[in-house]
Amino acid sequence: MLDSVTTSEGLAVVHLFCARTADTENDAVISAVKAAQAADVQVVTAAILGHKAELCFMALAADGWALRDLQTALTNAGLVVVDSFVSITELSEYAQGLPEEMKNMRLYPELPPEGKNAYCFYPMTKRRGADNNWFTLDFEERKELMYEHGTSGRQFAGRIVQLITASTGLDDWEWGVTLFGVKIDDLKDTVYTMRYDTASAVYAEFGPFYTGMTGPVEEILART
Numbered sequence: 001m002l003d004s005v006t007t008s009e010g011l012a013v014v015h016l017f018c019a020r021t022a023d024t025e026n027d028a029v030i031s032a033v034k035a036a037q038a039a040d041v042q043v044v045t046a047a048i049l050g051h052k053a054e055l056c057f058m059a060l061a062a063d064g065w066a067l068r069d070l071q072t073a074l075t076n077a078g079l080v081v082v083d084s085f086v087s088i089t090e091l092s093e094y095a096q097g098l099p100e101e102m103k104n105m106r107l108y109p110e111l112p113p114e115g116k117n118a119y120c121f122y123p124m125t126k127r128r129g130a131d132n133n134w135f136t137l138d139f140e141e142r143k144e145l146m147y148e149h150g151t152s153g154r155q156f157a158g159r160i161v162q163l164i165t166a167s168t169g170l171d172d173w174e175w176g177v178t179l180f181g182v183k184i185d186d187l188k189d190t191v192y193t194m195r196y197d198t199a200s201a202v203y204a205e206f207g208p209f210y211t212g213m214t215g216p217v218e219e220i221l222a223r224t
Helices: 026-038 064-076 100-107 139-156 184-194 217-222
Strands: 012-019 042-048 055-061 080-088 118-126 160-166 175-181 204-206 210-214
Touching: 012 064, 012 175, 026 042, 026 055, 026 064, 026 217, 042 217, 055 064, 055 118, 064 080, 080 160, 080 175, 118 184, 139 160, 139 184, 160 184, 175 184
Parallel strands: none
Antiparallel strands: 012 055, 012 080, 042 055, 042 210, 118 175, 118 204, 118 210, 160 175
């Protein structure tokens, strides 16, 4: 039997953006999700708006093999993965000294949050340009800029739950941002407001956005 592949702390995370095929079997998709959940994998199912994907399965687990098993089961059920993102939960270097409860919320989040069914995911990277290079700034300057960025985000407490996962060395982008909102415009307002912060306006680059609605897998499949 293959050994578990885990993180030192926190959880491994995969976002699987999927499309249906003529061979997709709803019952098999549901069984795949339920089997993963029974194996202590958190699975968030979302219906995606627009042409980029039909469904998203965001999964978090201690063992990378548990995520791979879910991916295999979903493809065996007739879904095609059209995009994906691999990352891990982590504590930012700028967030040291947080209370234990807040640390655990970042490392071991419990998803999806109740009452926040508007969903958005996007990847991002910090710039390394000749004029604006995040990684040549000293730590204190970066910390100050991230504090400003976090202050902007805290305006949306109660409207948004945000999970930032780390993907440097794991995927093409350096971080993944997953937002859960009460309303769709909560997602837009959060991203719009925070883009004016220097950490974002000067030093950030963004990948494709996936937006939709979360819910029980059975109900999502019935409406997609």
